[in-house]
Amino acid sequence: MANFDLSINQKxxxxxxxxxxxxxxxxxxxxxxxxxxYGCGIAQCGACTIHVDGVATRSCSLPVSAAVGKEITTIEGxxxxxxxxxxxxxxxxxxxxxxxxxxxxxxxxxxxxxxNPNPSDADIDAAMHGNIxxxxxxxxxxxxxxxxxxxx
Amino acid sequence: xxxxxxKYNRRSFLTASAAAGGGMMLGFSWxxxxxxxxxxSAMLTMPDEWFEINAFLKIGDNGVVTIYSxxxxxxxxxxxxxxMIVAEELDVDWKNVLVEQAPLNTVKYQRxxxxxxxxIRAGWDSLRxxxxxxxxxxxxxxxxQWEVPAAEVTTEAGIIKHEASGKSLGYGDVASAAAGLExxxxxxxxxxxxxxxxxxxxxxxxxxxxVTGDPLFGLDVKKEGMLIAMIxxxxxxxxxxxxxxxxxxxxxxxxxxVFTFSTYPEGIEKTWSDANAFPELVAVVGESTWQVMxxxxxxxxxWETTSKAENTEEHKSAFEKLLNGKMEVARRDGNPxxxxxxxxxxxxxxxxxxxxxxxxMEPMNFxxxxxxxxxxxxxxxxxxxxxxxxxxxxxxxxxxxxSVMMSRMxxxxxxxxxxxxxxxxxxxxxxxxxxxxxxxxxEDDMTQGTYRPAYMVTYRAALDENKNLxxxxxxxxxxxxxxxxxxxxxxxxxxxxxVERATYESNISTGAWRAPRSNFIAGAEQSFLDEVAEVMGxxxxxxxxxxxxxxxxxxxxxxxxxxxxxxxGVLKLxxxxxxWGSEKPGISRGVSAYYCHNSYVAQxxxxxxxxxxxxxxxxxAAVDCGIVINPDAACNIMEGGAIDGIGHAMYSAxxxxxxxxxxxxxxxxxxxxxxxxxxAFETFFVENDIHPTGLGEPGLPPVSxxxxxxxxxxxxxxKYHQPFIEDEKVLG
Numbered sequence: 001m002a003n004f005d006l007s008i009n010q011k012x013x014x015x016x017x018x019x020x021x022x023x024x025x026x027x028x029x030x031x032x033x034x035x036x037x038y039g040c041g042i043a044q045c046g047a048c049t050i051h052v053d054g055v056a057t058r059s060c061s062l063p064v065s066a067a068v069g070k071e072i073t074t075i076e077g078x079x080x081x082x083x084x085x086x087x088x089x090x091x092x093x094x095x096x097x098x099x100x101x102x103x104x105x106x107x108x109x110x111x112x113x114x115x116n117p118n119p120s121d122a123d124i125d126a127a128m129h130g131n132i133x134x135x136x137x138x139x140x141x142x143x144x145x146x147x148x149x150x151x152x
Numbered sequence: 153x154x155x156x157x158x159k160y161n162r163r164s165f166l167t168a169s170a171a172a173g174g175g176m177m178l179g180f181s182w183x184x185x186x187x188x189x190x191x192x193s194a195m196l197t198m199p200d201e202w203f204e205i206n207a208f209l210k211i212g213d214n215g216v217v218t219i220y221s222x223x224x225x226x227x228x229x230x231x232x233x234x235x236m237i238v239a240e241e242l243d244v245d246w247k248n249v250l251v252e253q254a255p256l257n258t259v260k261y262q263r264x265x266x267x268x269x270x271x272i273r274a275g276w277d278s279l280r281x282x283x284x285x286x287x288x289x290x291x292x293x294x295x296x297q298w299e300v301p302a303a304e305v306t307t308e309a310g311i312i313k314h315e316a317s318g319k320s321l322g323y324g325d326v327a328s329a330a331a332g333l334e335x336x337x338x339x340x341x342x343x344x345x346x347x348x349x350x351x352x353x354x355x356x357x358x359x360x361x362x363v364t365g366d367p368l369f370g371l372d373v374k375k376e377g378m379l380i381a382m383i384x385x386x387x388x389x390x391x392x393x394x395x396x397x398x399x400x401x402x403x404x405x406x407x408x409x410v411f412t413f414s415t416y417p418e419g420i421e422k423t424w425s426d427a428n429a430f431p432e433l434v435a436v437v438g439e440s441t442w443q444v445m446x447x448x449x450x451x452x453x454x455w456e457t458t459s460k461a462e463n464t465e466e467h468k469s470a471f472e473k474l475l476n477g478k479m480e481v482a483r484r485d486g487n488p489x490x491x492x493x494x495x496x497x498x499x500x501x502x503x504x505x506x507x508x509x510x511x512x513m514e515p516m517n518f519x520x521x522x523x524x525x526x527x528x529x530x531x532x533x534x535x536x537x538x539x540x541x542x543x544x545x546x547x548x549x550x551x552x553x554x555s556v557m558m559s560r561m562x563x564x565x566x567x568x569x570x571x572x573x574x575x576x577x578x579x580x581x582x583x584x585x586x587x588x589x590x591x592x593x594x595e596d597d598m599t600q601g602t603y604r605p606a607y608m609v610t611y612r613a614a615l616d617e618n619k620n621l622x623x624x625x626x627x628x629x630x631x632x633x634x635x636x637x638x639x640x641x642x643x644x645x646x647x648x649x650x651v652e653r654a655t656y657e658s659n660i661s662t663g664a665w666r667a668p669r670s671n672f673i674a675g676a677e678q679s680f681l682d683e684v685a686e687v688m689g690x691x692x693x694x695x696x697x698x699x700x701x702x703x704x705x706x707x708x709x710x711x712x713x714x715x716x717x718x719x720x721g722v723l724k725l726x727x728x729x730x731x732w733g734s735e736k737p738g739i740s741r742g743v744s745a746y747y748c749h750n751s752y753v754a755q756x757x758x759x760x761x762x763x764x765x766x767x768x769x770x771x772x773a774a775v776d777c778g779i780v781i782n783p784d785a786a787c788n789i790m791e792g793g794a795i796d797g798i799g800h801a802m803y804s805a806x807x808x809x810x811x812x813x814x815x816x817x818x819x820x821x822x823x824x825x826x827x828x829x830x831x832a833f834e835t836f837f838v839e840n841d842i843h844p845t846g847l848g849e850p851g852l853p854p855v856s857x858x859x860x861x862x863x864x865x866x867x868x869x870x871k872y873h874q875p876f877i878e879d880e881k882v883l884g
Contacts, residue, residue: 001405018405018442025442029380034372035365037562038441039513040594044818047513075365082364090363094355094784097792098227099362100369100513100562125827132818134513134563135227136795138829140788 009077035075046131056111075103097135207260208282215324226564241283269749269846293329353784370531388811406443425538429661461811471608479652486648491623495614503676514562520577521587532561539571566664604665605631623648644712645699667849678857742861746854749846778842793851799824801856
């Protein structure tokens with residue numbers, strides 16, 4: 001066990017965990033931010049996607065020790081009032097079915113839009129390839145990303 | 153006028169009472185946790201008091217209505233569509249409605265199950281009755297207050313009016329008086345033409361919470377003093393725990409307890425939901441998920457073999473042997489043997505599909521807090537009533553001491569019909585003497601069993617010298633049973649018809665997987681019919697329609713489990729809407745139609761080949777599921793069903809070597825991803841006044857047939873064995 005100073009959603013946290021603890025479990029178990037989801041634990045499904053200094057990262061494979069000194073953003077901190085253009089577009093297109101993967105999808109898409117504000121279909125396919133939606137809401141996710149891009 | 157007897161579900165009213173203080177807390181928790189669209193929270197101000205009118209709804213003194221959604225939500229969107237039905241009959245503005253998940257309560261509600269695409273169909277009467285009865289009682293309360301005949305009082309969007317006197321009141325003003333009234337024996341229901349809410353697009357009630365990451369799912373549950381539990385199960389089917397060595401693990405940080413346990417004590421009465429390959433497990437209990445995960449990996453377990461270690465290759469040869477041996481006859485019409493003997497041409501094709509895991513994105517988990525005097529369970533379960541029965545027996549408690557609350561589920565697909573994980577959580581909590589949340593790793597989840605069975609089926613068709621279809625012979629087998637529904641189409645449309653079946657018993661556990669049996673057989677049947685049509689020189693749609701004509705006008709046999717007219721109806725609709733026969737250059741088309749879960753679906757797949765890879769340009773669907781409650785959400789589930797069907801037919805398989813699952817996570821088990829999804833969808837619903845039927849499952853089965861038929865048009869190659877694509881490496 002060791003102490004780690006973290007900045008999560010622009011708030012400071014000090015937590016005492018094993019250095020190899022993945023950020024996913026730090027967020028979920030120790031900081032009570034459960035919007036970041038566990039899906040596979042091996043960075044193959046994207047449900048646990050967070051931003052590390054603004055870049056989409058699979059939190060299940062990011063040890064807490066590697067997150068020190070970086071700004072961590074989770075779905076809870078993506079916007080102040082749940083009104084990020086992607087969150088609004090997600091509601092407009094009524095994207096979710098079960099809803100479990102959607103936080104990861106939104107976080108991954110938000111990172112994409114930061115570097116590529118007007119992605120093509122192929123850009124979206126390439127960037128979102130690591131995010132599985134078992135319910136099959138892929139076409140709605142793509143439509144919502146385009147709506148959000150157009151609204152910016 | 154349509155009326156409904158309230159006796160149908162009179163028990164729902166037994167708890168009707170004025171003034172329910174608990175309501176205030178529910179209202180508060182919603183406002184505290186909801187941070188979406190400002191207009192919504194501004195409008196829904198907290199009432200001072202709630203009045204429970206019946207088990208399905210309560211009304212605040214300010215007119216805000218809370219509707220309880222009785223059934224578990226797995227992504228099929230019943231948490232929105234079931235309350236819509238109540239709100240329609242209550243005649244309330246949806247903007248003033250809050251929705252709460254009801255807990256398991258077999259006194260108040262019926263069939264709290266997410267399964268068989270039956271929630272809306274089975275709930276249709278009780279949901280309408282709940283809304284209509286409440287409206288009737290509100291009218292009666294206002295009429296008494298105004299001293300006017302109730303027949304002169306009307307409602308509109310939560311307002312009660314008496315036109316002659318010009319008086320009006322909000323529902324909240326008379327909710328208190330209404331809650332104390334006697335429940336009427338019979339109430340009128342709206343006519344379909346008067347619906348204002350049913351048939352409109354209403355957004356998912358949990359949408360704002362989903363996109364902001366609010367706790368909703370079982371895995372998100374956290375309670376005071378809660379420990380994390382994980383299980384270790386045998387690495388192979390046909391094995392069990394022999395002994396454990398936990399010395400190293402017990403000293404690991406955060407580990408509180410390690411023990412072996414039996415999920416079901418001897419002699420208890422199990423239900424079908426208790427299907428489970430591994431009833432004896434090792435539990436590791438500790439303070440945090442990561443600590444327990446590490447301890448679980450470090451645990452030394454010795455296993456022993458209890459039955460044969462099976463292999464996928466052996467299953468294939470066993471299926472072939474069964475199909476070529478003597479089988480059990482499931483249906484026989486006419487003289488199929490003679491028809492095949494006299495045939496000028498016989499078409500025979502064999503289709504197969506592998507085991508599939510459900511792979512809900514949220515792995516299995518459950519919270520249990522077992523104390524001396526009772527047990528509280530919370531989590532994702534499609535069959536809460538069955539879970540409670542077994543939990544009570546496993547704990548040695550009366551059922552009324554056990555409560556089960558359903559969380560929103562990160563997918564179901566049938567996996568959560570089998571609630572062993574809830575029983576396990578309860579037994580672990582009892583032994584560990586602490587509230588626990590049992591968490592399966594993805595690997596636990598994928599290797600635990602309850603798979604879609606592997607199947608094989610042979611279709612044979614006999615044609616005479618004029619290329620008329622004279623007989624069909626279907627032979628089906630699979631793990632735990634045949635996938636063939638002997639009384640479904642094309643039974644009833646062919647004079648000489650033979651269906652035979654055989655079962656292969658395996659120790660690899662299987663269970664219902666979205667649209668059981670149909671998820672395989674629809675694709676095989678619809679692919680085969682296309683081959684027959686081609687040999688006969690007929691258009692695929694015209695060929696199918698001719699069979700429906702026969703089934704309508706001159707059906708063969710007594711028992712045919714489909715309505716040929718509605719079946720043909722969806723095919724005709726898709727033919728018209730997709731412009732069958734006039735597809736664009738470069739597009740190859742396949743069609744398919746299937747009936748299951750009381751609904752009819754026809755699909756057309758438009759496929760193009762780019763760099764030798766199939767691109768699904770569009771999926772067209774025509775659906776007859778009776779009245780559609782929430783059209784855009786219905787489209788969403790149809791899209792998801794098609795993607796599910798395409799994805800699994802194309803890419804997914806669970807295979808076995810020496811009883812060991814060869815796939816255990818998404819690096820080896822391939823699921824459809826963004827770039828493989830169809831580029832466009834268009835869904836059309838048949839308009840009629842038939843009571844609503846299933847939608848969660850019917851969108852899946854036919855699509856693999858339409859896909860295989862389009863693939864053949866594009867490449868000249870027929871696809872008989874799933875998954876269609878096996879050579880590409882899985883990448884996340």
